[in-house]
Amino acid sequence: MPTLPKVVHVYEVGPRDGLQNEPTILATDLKVELINRLSATGLATVEASSFVRPDLVPQLADAAEVMSGITRAPGVRYPVLVPNVRGLERATECGVTDVAVFASATESFAQRNLGCSVRESLAMFAPVVEQARASQLGVRGYVSMCFRDPWEGDVDPRKVVDVVGALAEQGCEQISLGDTIGAATGEQVTTLLAMLSDAGVGPDLLAMHFHDTYGQALANTLLSLEFGITTIDASAGGLGGCPFAKSATGNLATEELVWMLHGLGIETGVDLPALVATSLWLAGELGRPSPSALVRAWPMENHE
């Protein structure tokens, strides 16, 4: 059997990627409680919000209030998304220490999500990354639609390599490869990782971000781990989707990821029962069952 990492960094995106796609807008104090509860489960990163234009993503319009309201646990990072220098400035005023920019591998999605071309978006991010690094902030780059796009079908991996290369050159310390619609195949995953490696971007610089629309998220995670990837994005309770690609369903559920990792003897530092309890609480607040089958089934089983 192939070698797997001994430790995996679970990068929780639920309060941002999950909530921004929920039809219900959660009250600010509940978002704060969610983030505080998540950071108490042992997660080292809890992506907390997004400083985009409030009219574009009303679900996260209270980013500043959320960042002021949370209790920052020692050793936990609370990154936020920033689309441009204005967003970065608003985030910095709230004492944010980690930010992320979000690019697309396809023109179709760049136009729909950012209202500009891939090239224009990279030009918009360059000063954000530069200024963030000059201020000693951590900077992550996201690349959406790395494998399949609802308008363009299968994505040419060379497009992804180009965008990843540009973000790395700008100074992003980590780049997260998004299967935004959740339909990536194993061969696409390993082919892209091999091409990136050939281009000088090894697994240490990368994270994987799978949605679970076609049920492939964990299998593709496993292939990524076998390739040397050690950071995996996930969303508590499997919240999320993509407002601009209606065929996309939720993110990989953090609980299902952690169950797999612990079940392979891989450490995460996460207290799984506490995480399940958090997602069950959140489902109650959102007024519907958790999207994660594990979270729904857990209370019916004997977990001594």
Next chain:
Amino acid sequence: MPTLPKVVHVYEVGPRDGLQNEPTILATDLKVELINRLSATGLATVEASSFVRPDLVPQLADAAEVMSGITRAPGVRYPVLVPNVRGLERATECGVTDVAVFASATESFAQRNLGCSVRESLAMFAPVVEQARASQLGVRGYVSMCFRDPWEGDVDPRKVVDVVGALAEQGCEQISLGDTIGAATGEQVTTLLAMLSDAGVGPDLLAMHFHDTYGQALANTLLSLEFGITTIDASAGGLGGCPFAKSATGNLATEELVWMLHGLGIETGVDLPALVATSLWLAGELGRPSPSALVRAWPMENHE
């Protein structure tokens, strides 16, 4: 990366394992249409029904009518479950050529599902397997609760090895290892396969049967393929569950399995769009969305 098989045998269990757990009882002519449609997609095996006592599983009480009604496609096998010699005789009268017995690795589930101990159930199966083989029928053995049991928690793999050994000795040509509640971990899967291999039961004799309660089915399938397993059970549209273990949700969806396999360059012979169309049709007949996220999302995407 590890070596994967070039061809995988997808063992479709939807008309049996799926429908027996549906709250709605499907009309006989619709079951016949389902089986005929499934066998037209290129599936080489379509498990068709179960000759158990009709009062115990009313969903499959029409097993004889179904077996008489279907059109048997050349090269396709239509196995049925038989619990005892009486069931075998009823099946044989309908011209069945392949049967399966169903054991449990745990006493708790044997009592609930079969009303007897594991040892008593094996004694009940012995004459079934003997008589079936004497009649040149194909014989499969199922083992339920191979990894985790809702009453007993984690299952000692030595119990599974014992039951598998007994079924192999009786003459079962293939033994399907069931994660009946869908909570197996990767380490449990590879540990059990290694122990079976040490006991002389190699991957050629085995099939894997995963439910997807904790979202682990495809990841565990991938680990099994890396171990040399080449037969995987799945249920069209992810139908199914387990009436005696309420925390269990559906089987691994055949469509999500086939998407993964084709996406890894592994041949199955299955026409995926035809399979999705069959599951969408069936969801309409059952009056609710397909349990499979892939089946639900497929029509929204561009599959040229």
